[in-house]
Amino acid sequence: MSIPLYIIRRLLAAVPTLLIISMIAFFMMRYDFTIGPLNVSVGGQRWHLMDTIRVKNPINPLAGIETNPQISEAAKAQQRHMMGLDQPMHIQYWRWLTNFFSFHPQTLLQGNPAGFFTPSLGRTFANEDVLDLLLRRGWNTVQLNLVVFFFSWLIALPLGIYAALHWRDFSDRAMTILASVGMSFPGFLLALLLAVFAVQSGWFPLGGIQSEGFAELGFLQKVQDRAAHLALPAMVLIVGSLSSIQRQMRGNLLDVLAAEYVRTARAKGLPEHKVIYKHAVRTALNPLITMLGYEFSALLGGAILIETVLGFPGLGQLAYKAVLETDTNLVMSTIILSAFMLVLGNLLADILLKFADPRIEL
Numbered sequence: 001m002s003i004p005l006y007i008i009r010r011l012l013a014a015v016p017t018l019l020i021i022s023m024i025a026f027f028m029m030r031y032d033f034t035i036g037p038l039n040v041s042v043g044g045q046r047w048h049l050m051d052t053i054r055v056k057n058p059i060n061p062l063a064g065i066e067t068n069p070q071i072s073e074a075a076k077a078q079q080r081h082m083m084g085l086d087q088p089m090h091i092q093y094w095r096w097l098t099n100f101f102s103f104h105p106q107t108l109l110q111g112n113p114a115g116f117f118t119p120s121l122g123r124t125f126a127n128e129d130v131l132d133l134l135l136r137r138g139w140n141t142v143q144l145n146l147v148v149f150f151f152s153w154l155i156a157l158p159l160g161i162y163a164a165l166h167w168r169d170f171s172d173r174a175m176t177i178l179a180s181v182g183m184s185f186p187g188f189l190l191a192l193l194l195a196v197f198a199v200q201s202g203w204f205p206l207g208g209i210q211s212e213g214f215a216e217l218g219f220l221q222k223v224q225d226r227a228a229h230l231a232l233p234a235m236v237l238i239v240g241s242l243s244s245i246q247r248q249m250r251g252n253l254l255d256v257l258a259a260e261y262v263r264t265a266r267a268k269g270l271p272e273h274k275v276i277y278k279h280a281v282r283t284a285l286n287p288l289i290t291m292l293g294y295e296f297s298a299l300l301g302g303a304i305l306i307e308t309v310l311g312f313p314g315l316g317q318l319a320y321k322a323v324l325e326t327d328t329n330l331v332m333s334t335i336i337l338s339a340f341m342l343v344l345g346n347l348l349a350d351i352l353l354k355f356a357d358p359r360i361e362l
Contacts, residue, residue: 003351006362010350014343018336025335026093029328032056033089060326096122096332122329124322130333133318138337140209141314143226147234149295152241157288159242160249161281167254175246182243191236191309204232207311233312241295245288252284259283285356293349294342 001009038050065071065079080086084095099120107115121130163172198204205211211225256262257280265275304316315334322330353360 001362003354003362007347007351010343010347014340017343018339021339022097022332022336023093025332026096027089028057029332030057030089030092096329121333124330125325125327130329133330134315134333134337137313137315137318140312141316143209144230144233144237144312144314147230148237148241151234152238152245155238156242156245157249160246161253161276163246163250164253164257165276172250176250179243179247182239183247185239187236187240188305188309190239191233191306194232194236195310198232205229206232209313229312233306233310233314236306236310245291248288248291249284252287253280256280256284282356286353289352289356290349292352293345293347295345 033055035050035053035055037048037052040047040049060066062076062079062083062085066076077086084092087095099122102118102120104115104118107113119131121134124130124133159175163175166172194204195206198206205228209226209229210222211229214222214225217225257276259280262275262280265279266272304320306312307314307317308320315337319331319334321327322334350362354362
């Protein structure tokens with residue numbers, strides 16, 4: 001199967017999955033239904049087993065308004081109507097779904113293809129557009145994780161290969177100890193230590209993604225300013241990611257070097273560098289490529305504590321704040337975004353595996 005056709009099939013197959021996840025997420029945020037009464041007739045006698053029970057989500061999006069005595073009941077009712085909270089749960093979900101899948105075929109006849117699909121995820125309690133907010137924060141998180149991915153894999157893969165080729169040497173034991181320390185060191189604690197260091201030294205800015213007056217800076221100054229703001233959260237995430245990838249690469253390569261086909265290649269006189277880098281390393285990379293797909297899906301929630309401690313305006317911090325404020329539209333949108341990134345990450349991993357190992361069939 002060709003790669004474009006495979007991508008189309010996978011994306012189409014993901015649609016029902018995302019719909020089911022959206023239903024579950026909406027139910028978790030807005031469930032409100034009634035059970036009972038339950039009566040049973042036995043031997044001509046009618047037994048009453050259960051009264052009517054109303055099961056309602058304790059999260060009230062309008063809790064701050066409804067407990068304010070200065071707001072009239074008419075204003076409260078108007079706000080409930082605007083948010084659709086006066087409708088049954090299935091109608092609320094259908095309203096949300098139709099707002100997201102908002103198609104306008106007439107725009108094609110008007111010569112405006114950009115207006116054909118205008119999805120809407122609703123508005124936050126602060127009256128911000130959820131989709132615009134997710135795109136802005138998402139770009140910050142993407143920048144951070146691209147830096148983390150690049151440096152983690154650039155450093156970890158050569159270290160893992162070197163450790164496997166020098167198995168049980170002093171360098172291998174030293175790197176194993178350092179990797180274990182890096183994996184066991186709590187990320188939020190490292191973030192706190194770096195935050196204290198940044199405040200006392202003044203070397204790195206703390207919080208935000210850019211400095212004031214960023215728009216007036218030159219190109220190189222903008223790059224330098226953005227790199228300075230990304231440095232602290234990136235260092236925290238790189239420590240854990242680098243340690244994990246290095247250990248995984250070392251273990252995979254040791255297993256492959258002990259395989260029968262590697263010994264056969266060496267016995268036939270194939271040069272050592274070809275045995276290692278052309279055959280063994282390529283095979284050892286396969287599990288890491290699969291892990292890359294899951295790491296991509298963890299972009300949203302993997303750095304919540306780090307972003308909160310260091311004041312980085314990413315998706316993790318946004319989702320955490322939305323949960324605390326019970327902002328239902330924003331919470332549900334982040335759940336669906338996380339599910340979509342999981343689907344996209346797995347698809348990316350499968351395609352990369354095809355390029356890394358031609359034996360794999362899509």
